[in-house]
Amino acid sequence: MKKSSIIFMALALSLGLSCKEDKKETKEVEETVEEITETVEETIISFRMEPKSDSNVQGMVNFVEKDGMVAMSATFSGLSPGEHAIHIHEKADCSAADGTSTGGHWNPTAQPHGKWGDAAGFHKGDIGNFLANEDGSAEVSFETDAWCIGCGDPNKDILGKAVIVHQGSDDFTSQPSGAAGPRISCTGIIE
Structure with a gap:
């Protein structure tokens, strides 16, 4: 036993x-x-840019959020050669022929318009300028931890906003928008 x-x-x-x-x-x-x-874990949104203000500017914009960073990449065609401004605007509404239905630059923290990262202040939508080559095409890339995709923070969340390309370049000083000229391409960032 x-x-x-x-x-x-x-x-x-x-x-x-x-x-x-x-x-x-x-x-x-x-x-x-x-x-x-x-x-x-990452979040990806992609969309086409549509011509505005009687332009032929088209493109594709992608936003990818990974590890707390949002990266934007874009390609465009139909631009005039030279510098153009690109901004995030406050409303995802591209219905107006001139793109003005998107409202002003996205500025949830009520800062003056300026160059991204400037100590004097800048809008969360003040991405900056990019260069189109002789055939009117261009590529843009930008990355920041000051944005998010669908996080619900009104000071960071880019959903419900629009991307606008302007005919001219941003001077980074004129208020409230940098005197970048007509809005020539637009898309809304839709969830």
Whole structure:
């Protein structure tokens, strides 16, 4: 009888240790999966730009949010060669032929218009200028942690806003919009 009790206890102890090891391994696997999920988690929105103000400017804009950063990349065609301004405007409404239905620059923190990062202030929508080459095409890229996609923070969330390309360049000083000229391409950022 004693021998069977000892065997039974040894077996129970062995199974108990085995279960603890299994639980430990399971927890390690779950933590690894969570880390991988956090690393891969990203939000992507893409949309086409439409011509405005009798222009032929078209393009594609992508926003990708990953690890607390939002990256914007855009390609355009139909531009006149030279510098053009690009901004985020306050309303996702491109219905007006001249793009004015998008309202002013997105400025949730009530700052003066300026160059991105300027200590004197700038709008959250003041992306800046880009250069179109001789054939009228251009690429733009921009990255910031001051934006988010769908986070609900009114000072950071770009959903419900519009992207506007202007005929001219932004002078970064004229208030409230940088004297960049007509709005020649538009799209709304829709969820």
